Amino acid sequence: MAKSLRSKWKRKMRAEKRKKNAPKELARLKQALNLDKKGEAAMTDVQEIATVVPADKIKKTDVDMAEAEGDDGKMDMDSKRNKATLLDENGQYPAWMSQRQAKKLKGKRMAKKGGKGKKKGIAW
Incomplete structure (x- = not known):
């Protein structure tokens, strides 16, 4: 399939569009991955939108919260549901x-x- 004149033309035009947009796309990608002197991504734009927190701090707080709750990793389910019939109260x-x-x-x-x-079935 995909051998009709229309599909060949569309493939050709998409390829030309990729060639035309490649430099702009590369510039945009480099800007997004703009590395500062430390080798870390610049988070100035992101900090305006959201609060940036280091990963190690997040991991510590998650572990602390799990210990405080005494959670066994089980989901909160409706305990008033009969397990055999699956009916609730x-x-x-x-x-x-x-x-x-x-x-x-x-x-x-x-x-x-x-x-x-x-x-x-049918009842006779």
Whole structure:
């Protein structure tokens, strides 16, 4: 595929555009990576927008916060949800569960309870 005259022309024009924009792009890249005497990137523009904090300081604070909370790395989950049926205290399924999954679980629950589950097929 991609052998039509139109696609060949478009490829040719994109290549010419890349040639034309290459010097500007290179200048912009050099400006973005403008290194000062220390070898670190100039953060003057970034500092106007956001607060710049050294990486080692961030790592120390993250470790300190985890120790203070006593967090085991577990997520905060809704503890009022039944693990077997996945129903919460109001009888609602989780938001991520599809209608089909909820219906299937309800059928299993009804069959286990002893009530009539919904039968598949034609009833003669």
